[in-house]
Amino acid sequence: LAVVALSMDETAAVEGMQLNGADESDRLGRSRKRVLVVAKGFDVSVPEGCTLRERVLRVESMLRDHFSSCGKIKSVCIPHASYGSTMKRYAYIDIWGIDAEEKALQLNGTEMDGHKLVVTLPLRPMKKTRRRALKNDRYRRSEIMIVRGYDTSLPRKIIKRALGKHFSSCGEVLEVDVVPNQTYPKARNHAYVDIYGEDAKEKALQLSGSDMGGFKLVVEKLGPKPRQPGDEPIDDPIDIFGSPTYSEFMAVRNKRKEEREANKRKEEERNSNKRKENPNPHSNKRKENPNSHSNEKKKKRKTSK
Numbered sequence: 626l627a628v629v630a631l632s633m634d635e636t637a638a639v640e641g642m643q644l645n646g647a648d649e650s651d652r653l654g655r656s657r658k659r660v661l662v663v664a665k666g667f668d669v670s671v672p673e674g675c676t677l678r679e680r681v682l683r684v685e686s687m688l689r690d691h692f693s694s695c696g697k698i699k700s701v702c703i704p705h706a707s708y709g710s711t712m713k714r715y716a717y718i719d720i721w722g723i724d725a726e727e728k729a730l731q732l733n734g735t736e737m738d739g740h741k742l743v744v745t746l747p748l749r750p751m752k753k754t755r756r757r758a759l760k761n762d763r764y765r766r767s768e769i770m771i772v773r774g775y776d777t778s779l780p781r782k783i784i785k786r787a788l789g790k791h792f793s794s795c796g797e798v799l800e801v802d803v804v805p806n807q808t809y810p811k812a813r814n815h816a817y818v819d820i821y822g823e824d825a826k827e828k829a830l831q832l833s834g835s836d837m838g839g840f841k842l843v844v845e846k847l848g849p850k851p852r853q854p855g856d857e858p859i860d861d862p863i864d865i866f867g868s869p870t871y872s873e874f875m876a877v878r879n880k881r882k883e884e885r886e887a888n889k890r891k892e893e894e895r896n897s898n899k900r901k902e903n904p905n906p907h908s909n910k911r912k913e914n915p916n917s918h919s920n921e922k923k924k925k926r927k928t929s930k
Contacts, residue, residue: 660725667714
């Protein structure tokens with residue numbers, strides 16, 4: 626509906642961003658089934674000269690390629706604590722697609738990098754809290770890029786969607802935040818793109834200068850200011866393109882996430898309490914007044930007469 630309301634120039638720009646009109650795969654994507662599978666048996670050793678984080682990202686990338694024939698790989702996550710020194714022996718793979726479950730289970734026993742995989746379904750459905758914990762785990766290991774140069778006249782939702790598609794080749798796009806917004810109303814026009822995956826930063830930087838809807842993007846890594854010999858020690862990184870500093874941005878972002886999670890928990894608690902107090906509200910209404918429906922029919926008949 627948002628695209629229909631755009632002007633002719635804006636619509637043309639949206640078409641250039643490959644947002645106007647969905648192809649067959651996009652239409653099918655809405656009806657596709659989402660399935661979560663567990664993969665085990667891959668090599669968990671960390672080669673010499675390789676950090677645990679690099680090894681985890683490498684294995685996750687291999688699993689993504691291995692299961693790509695099953696459908697759209699939404700996410701691959703090997704749970705990894707920042708303070709840990711060993712690699713977990715299992716991975717969660719979130720797949721969207723027709724017959725994704727059957728296709729994924731058929732990969733049980735196949736080899737990946739010389740090791741046989743064991744592919745199963747989770748013993749029990751994963752709770753929302755666990756899914757959020759896994760996503761937060763990926764957030765902690767992701768790369769935050771700052772992007773400018775796009776068409777700022779388009780609606781924020783269109784820009785976010787376009788940037789998400791544009792950077793999808795770099796890894797899993799966890800979040801796109803376009804400013805100015807309510808938090809930073811006076812900041813210049815730019816966006817933060819949160820990407821998770823192997824070599825995500827390098828792949829995203831290669832898109833600097835790329836075309837999106839007739840506009841050339843400028844991509845930078847959001848992070849500390851490069852240090853020069855003789856510089857005084859500082860705790861706060863550079864203010865990039867008039868944007869909020871890195872520490873300020875991270876503090877605000879983490880606060881917003883905590884607020885969203887707290888609101889979700891409160892809503893879940895309220896819903897669970899309602900279900901406990903009144904497990905079947907519709908049946909109770911009928912018990913309170915079983916003849917209410919018939920009485921209404923009688924009233925309608927009288928009025929019609």
